[in-house]
């Protein structure tokens with residue numbers, strides 16, 4: 001009959017594909033049951049949604065099945081507790097974990113229920129609009145699969161430098177910028193797996209010298225995956241801004257996003273509707289507003305979800321061109337769209353201060 005020791009010995013040969021260490025050494029073998037020739041292995045993944053779970057399951061199954069006397073193998077997957085994860089990734093004191101952000105007043109996540117709604121464009125312009133008001137602003141690109149904040153901010157090719165183990169973010173238009181795109185070798189695709197994303201995001205809180213800031217905007221990846229959870233665990237968020245387009249179909253995505261932040265106990269600062277309308281200039285110079293996706297969708301959504309509505313941003317060539325040229329449209333607060341971003345920035349500031357006051361008053 002196969003013994004427990006034999007099974008463990010076989011499992012020592014199975015490595016976590018990402019961390020390159022044995023599942024046994026990593027403490028990922030949570031339980032082992034042997035009943036005659038039937039073996040059940042319970043594996044604790046570093047995160048629940050580990051994209052490599054099928055491979056891990058198959059490797060474990062194959063290693064145990066190769067043992068003499070084994071008739072069947074069942075592999076059950078579960079997830080590690082935060083404490084178990086800390087044993088692998090190391091534990092830092094709370095102070096150390098947050099040393100880079102200790103002088104940041106408001107940290108705000110910018111999220112969207114789905115991709116392509118212009119979340120990054122809005123986050124970048126908002127950071128610039130805050131800086132235009134004389135506030136100290138920073139932006140962290142937490143969308144580490146497709147980091148492009150540095151491009152929108154005209155920092156392509158720039159390299160940050162380090163001082164005493166801390167990363168010093170480059171500054172453009174009065175905004176400090178950190179993006180994986182500034183750190184990764186140029187032209188190389190960035191393939192991140194769950195545990196490394198978590199590690200990288202935590203590093204951005206601990207090892208970036210943000211200095212004194214009024215606002216740090218964190219541009220999240222679209223959707224409701226692990227990244228918002230890690231960001232909420234790594235940064236003391238004042239609140240979240242949700243960017244959407246006005247279509248009806250977007251409502252369920254936005255509702256899911258609002259629900260996610262509620263679960264994480266992060267207040268919603270408000271909803272921004274992007275690509276709301278098109279401004280057509282007639283030959284006589286007058287303007288016509290064309291609602292491509294239907295009117296007032298975002299505002300209605302905000303009412304239904306009982307969250308503040310922060311404003312509408314038109315679909316303007318100037319916004320896209322500004323992004324492509326690395327000169328955000330909000331740099332000119334006298335332009336149509338620049339003025340809109342300035343108004344939204346003011347609302348964000350007011351709401352952040354209100355939430356700060358409410359937090360200070362809460363027991």
Ligand SMILES: Nc1ncnc2c1ncn2[C@@H]1O[C@H](COP(=O)(O)OP(=O)(O)OP(=O)(O)O)[C@@H](O)[C@H]1O
Pocket residue numbers: 112114115116117118119120121122143146221222274275313314315316317319320321323324
């Ligand atoms: N208001 C706008 N007017 C014109 N173009 C816009 C506007 N907002 C965004 N865009 C353009 O839409 C495209 C997508 O924008 P962006 O990359 O910001 O979206 P995203 O939601 O962050 O996408 P992702 O799914 O990658 O996170 C870009 O080309 C951008 O320039």
